[in-house]
Amino acid sequence: MTLLVDIHAHVQFSAFKDDADEVIRRAIEAGVKMIAPSSEIRTARRAIDYAEKYPDDIWAAVGLHPIHLKAAHFDGGGEDSPAFETYGAHYDEAEWRPLAEHPRTVALGEVGLDYVDRLSVSEEDRALQEATYRQQLDLAIELHKPVIQHCRSGPVAGKPRDAHEDALAILAAYVPQGLRGVAHCYSGTLEQAHRYLDLGFSLSFTGLITYNSAWDGVIRDVPLECIMVETDIPYMTPVPHRGKRNEPIYVRYVAEHIASLKNKPFDDVAAQTTENAKRLFALPI
Secondary structure, eight states: OOOEEESOBOTTSGGGTTTHHHHHHHHHHTTEEEEEEOSSHHHHHHHHHHHHHSTTTEEEEOOOOGGGGSEEEEOOOBTTBOOEEEEOOOOOHHHHHHHHHSTTEEEEEEEEEEOOGGGOBOHHHHHHHHHHHHHHHHHHHHHTOOEEEEEEOEEETTEEEOHHHHHHHHHHHHGGGTOOEEESSOOSOHHHHHHHHHTTOEEEEOGGGGTOGGGHHHHHHSOGGGEEEOOOBTSSOOTTSTTSOOOGGGHHHHHHHHHHHHTOOHHHHHHHHHHHHHHHHTOOO
């Protein structure tokens, strides 16, 4: 059986409250192992719960997502983009440290910067996001654990701002201290991709690439040794299941699309992306 690692599977989110175990079993039976990143403290605790329940197949990543620093409502857009609320969380290291230190936690994530227009990000909001990101990077370095970075550009104080430029500037100060990580659901340019690689970061791609060709050139250019695959469930369901709730078993479609773009056998892509995940997250597989 071909092994794949979905490095970004929110199996603990409410979209799976009624059938998470069934979804997980389908993935495991198909040879898919998973990392479950969190977005706030409750999903962090649930990620660890699932990692303890499935010790051979799921590992946790814990971190405070930047959108949760501000209260907002996200309407969603259907099964593959359910509605949710953010509540204006405050990062308290005393609360997060035990979760980050937990033996089932392999990374801090997802953490980073998010300037999505629905948040109406002010300069003060952006500064808070950066400060919170830096706090979590400090903890990652202390604990010798990698980070799963979230990065989304958008308006800050009404003016377009490139979140990747901000993130790269921040990371440049931390990588010399030993920081490692992956830019999840990569959305930057080819030039920015190479700057991430120069910092020792990897790039990860979701089902988005199966219906949006914007990153075809990045995928063709970036070495396979620097690429990982993910679903970001329940979001961004790949072709041919668009409009349905995403599942980790669908990570195969992401790997297949990368194989097609790079003109490589699927098994080679599966093996290398699995090895990349194993190496970064120290997975015992």
